Each structure stands twice: as structure tokens, then as C-alpha cells.
Amino acid sequence: MKSSREIMEILEAYDLTGSYRAAAELAGCDHHTVRRYVQLRSAGMSPTDKPKRERVIDEFLPKIEEMVERSGGRIRADVVHRRLVAMGFTGGDRTTRRVVAEVKAAFRAGNRRVFRPWIPEPGLWLQWDWGHGPKLKGRPVNLWCAWLAWSRFRVVLPTLDKTLPTVIACLDTTLRRLGGVPTYALTDNERTVTSEHVARIPVRNPEIVEVGRHYGLTIRTCVPADPQSKGGVENTVKIAKADLVPTETNLRDSYHSFAQIETACREFCEEVNHRVHRVTRRTPAEALADERQRLHPLPERPFTSAFGETRRVNWDGTISFDAVRYSVPHQFVDARVWVRHHGEEVIVTAVEGDGPAEVARHRRGTPGTPQIRDEHYPHRHHDSERTPRATSPEEAAFLGIGEGANAWLVEAAAAGARRIRPQMAEAVVLAKLHGSAAVDRALGTAAVAGRFCEGDLRSILDHQAAGPVAPPITRSENHSLQPGTSAWANFGKPTPTSDDDKDHA
Numbered sequence: 447m448k449s450s451r452e453i454m455e456i457l458e459a460y461d462l463t464g465s466y467r468a469a470a471e472l473a474g475c476d477h478h479t480v481r482r483y484v485q486l487r488s489a490g491m492s493p494t495d496k497p498k499r500e501r502v503i504d505e506f507l508p509k510i511e512e513m514v515e516r517s518g519g520r521i522r523a524d525v526v527h528r529r530l531v532a533m534g535f536t537g538g539d540r541t542t543r544r545v546v547a548e549v550k551a552a553f554r555a556g557n558r559r560v561f562r563p564w565i566p567e568p569g570l571w572l573q574w575d576w577g578h579g580p581k582l583k584g585r586p587v588n589l590w591c592a593w594l595a596w597s598r599f600r601v602v603l604p605t606l607d608k609t610l611p612t613v614i615a616c617l618d619t620t621l622r623r624l625g626g627v628p629t630y631a632l633t634d635n636e637r638t639v640t641s642e643h644v645a646r647i648p649v650r651n652p653e654i655v656e657v658g659r660h661y662g663l664t665i666r667t668c669v670p671a672d673p674q675s676k677g678g679v680e681n682t683v684k685i686a687k688a689d690l691v692p693t694e695t696n697l698r699d700s701y702h703s704f705a706q707i708e709t710a711c712r713e714f715c716e717e718v719n720h721r722v723h724r725v726t727r728r729t730p731a732e733a734l735a736d737e738r739q740r741l742h743p744l745p746e747r748p749f750t751s752a753f754g755e756t757r758r759v760n761w762d763g764t765i766s767f768d769a770v771r772y773s774v775p776h777q778f779v780d781a782r783v784w785v786r787h788h789g790e791e792v793i794v795t796a797v798e799g800d801g802p803a804e805v806a807r808h809r810r811g812t813p814g815t816p817q818i819r820d821e822h823y824p825h826r827h828h829d830s831e832r833t834p835r836a837t838s839p840e841e842a843a844f845l846g847i848g849e850g851a852n853a854w855l856v857e858a859a860a861a862g863a864r865r866i867r868p869q870m871a872e873a874v875v876l877a878k879l880h881g882s883a884a885v886d887r888a889l890g891t892a893a894v895a896g897r898f899c900e901g902d903l904r905s906i907l908d909h910q911a912a913g914p915v916a917p918p919i920t921r922s923e924n925h926s927l928q929p930g931t932s933a934w935a936n937f938g939k940p941t942p943t944s945d946d947d948k949d950h951a
Contacts, residue, residue, distance in 0.1 A: 501541070629663075632668055773808075873889060888910055
């Protein structure tokens, strides 16, 4: 097969000479080759096209087209080949695969769905969908992914369920981040939005319709398998999962708390919303500032009727729900929260500046068994009441020796030691003679060993100054000097007699 350049040189030589043989001598080829290309050009055919040869499979081509059309272009080439062999085809499977690929390509070209490009308008469409997020202590986390169609502004929020109250909370938070309400919200046909289908027409959930009425928002659902209505938000879900879910691709570490996931989602939104979009050639945050002029104003109060019953948090950071006390983060003391049941869990929701948010989640308790979590309360030192605090110059001088002096005072007071103040004064004098470090180490050893009598401190100090100090031996309950009760094992049993005793009897 000649290249395109060689064919053009052959045709140019023929136009110059008007003879097959003369053109063949100029082009360096056979005159039959010159004639073939000249005849193809005269017939209006491309000289570069290969002539189609007859194939053994051509007589089975109508049957292949029938099978491809009946299957909607889904039938496999190996299935077609087995059926053709049963019909008498003697060719190889490579020929069948090649022809099936050609027929499928022609079928797709004739049945391709063609869409009119969707050009979004500012302030008109908001889309949201769910994605599988990372796992937290074996429990899956869901990702709420919202996308403003015109400005491409994204909001990603982590949740632990996909119930209707959670959907409402995420929707309110999204709208407050956007700074307004668009005209429509488009989402998938889940139970929280579509209760059923009648003649392929989605029937809206009455509660979600009431939510839309509260915000002045019309909620629509997308057409199944329609990329024009689902493409934008599904791409947002794909990007969020690729960046937030720990995998071998992004090398992200696992999450240890729900707060870490929330922080990661907020950082992701900050990154993508301040990055130049490849379509609009501007950042979504900048485009959102222009789109806000077309958004409707937000209602001052969020939709809260679906969050359950209202409770006021007591001074001890708890609420009472169904006669069971549940703890709430201490920041919400004396605030109003909403509480509801979700299966075997109790969910507490609070309305803050960014909208409703879940603040606590407990296992469902029973009366008399309160559900309290330590992380809901500020950290406090359990031995705060036992921390020595000086009230006189003498006490300050003793406590100033070091941590060993503090430990000695705490342990001596707990053991009820006598003459504590004279021993403290003696320790201060010894610290001036031997140094605070040596005396502090001796006091620490005395506290561990439980030696609080007069003279014990001097004895320990002399022993430590004599050589290497071994770790103190403390009393333990593993060994005891108390005699055991093995001697009572044979109590009440007859005493065995020997043979001498029998003879004597």
C-alpha cells in the first residue's frame, strides 16, 4: 500500500506526461499501479481507500445485525460466534469480534441519544446527591454533596444517616452558606423526596413539599439515567469521594472523630470554591457573589418541626427525653435543642448560626440508666481537690522543694501521719544543707514507700547519697505473711490409723 505522498507523486507524474509507462518511470513504480490510481481518481473514489474484499462472514452479516439490534447493542461477540458456528460459519473468532464491533458502532451511531446543551441561569438551579464517605470506627459516613449549577459553588457535609430531618438540616445549612435560596432544587428519587411513582410520575413526599414551601423552593427530581440532569452533581460526588475518602490513591489517613471529617469537608469546600473552574474560567466563590443577586432571601428561622421535640438543656448539660437523661455538649447549657428517636438511637439537634446541626447522638436508654458521655464536658483534673496550695511562708518553702515534696504531703495526709509540720520544717533545713534536688528525690521515695515517721527522711537521704538507688519496694497484695488455711483441709475427717495402732488395740 502506497503512502499518500507516493500516490500524489504518481498522479502528478501522470498529469505531467499523460502516459502510464512514462509516469511509472518518473515515479519509480509499475505502470499498472499508475493505471489503478488514475482510474480510482476518475471514478470519484479516494485512492487511499482499500478495496473491500469479500469475506466468508458477509453472508451472516444480516443475522449479526439482527442479534445486535435485538439485544440493544449489548450482546457479546463470543455469543454471536457460537451461534454463527451452529449455523455453519467456518471462520475464526477474531473475524467475528471484528465484525460485531463494526455492527455495534453502526448501531450506536444510529441510536445515539442527542441532548440539547443545558445552559444554567444564575439563581435558578441547586442540585444535591449523596455519596459514600469514609468509615468512622466501622460505621459508614454519608456525604451530602450540593452544587449550584451556574456558579459551580459546592457544599459537602458529612452525616451519619439520610433521614428526612438530616436532609432538612443539610439543606438549611447549604442555603445559609450560599446566602440565599434558588428557584429550584434538583435531586434523586429517594424516599425522603419521592414517596412512590404512578405511571412513571414521581409523587412528592408531603413533608419535603412543606419544607420547600417554608424556604420558597420548588423541589424537583431528575429523570433516571439522564446525564443532563444528573451530570453536574454526580461529578461533585465523584470528586468529593476521591479527595475525602481514605484510599491508596490520595494516601489520606483514617479519621478518628466526626469532627475531623467535618473539618476535612470544610477544607475541601474552601479549596474547590477558590480554585479557577475550567469551564467558567473564574472561581466559584467569585461567581457566587454575582449569583447572590438572583437568589431569594432566606427565612430567619429554619424549618424545625421535623427535628422532634424541643428540650432546654439543664445546668448539668443534660436533657430528659422519655424519662431518660442524655448528655449534651456543655456549650449548649440553657439553650433549646430538638431531640428525636432514630431506630435504636437518640439524636439531638441544635440550631446555630450556620443552621441546624446534630450535636449529640446516643444509644436509646431506659429509665434509670442515663446516657452520659465524657467528651460533652470540659476536661478537669480528677485530683484537683488534692493539689497542695501554700497558705503560709513555711508551706510555700516546703512545696518549693519540688514535685516529690507535693507527693509526700498528699500521701502523708492520706495515711494520717503524725507530726507533718515538724517533718516539713526538717525537710526545708535539709534542702539548704544537701540541695533541693536530693531532698526532693528522697521525699518522692518516701511517698512511694509510705515512710512518714520521724527520721525516715534522713535515713533515705543517707542511703541515696551512699550509692546507686534501687527502686523502692512497695507493699503488694499478691503475697502475704498471713498463714494459709491448708491446715483446716482435713477438719472433721476421720484420722487414718496405722498397723501398729491396730496391733496395740
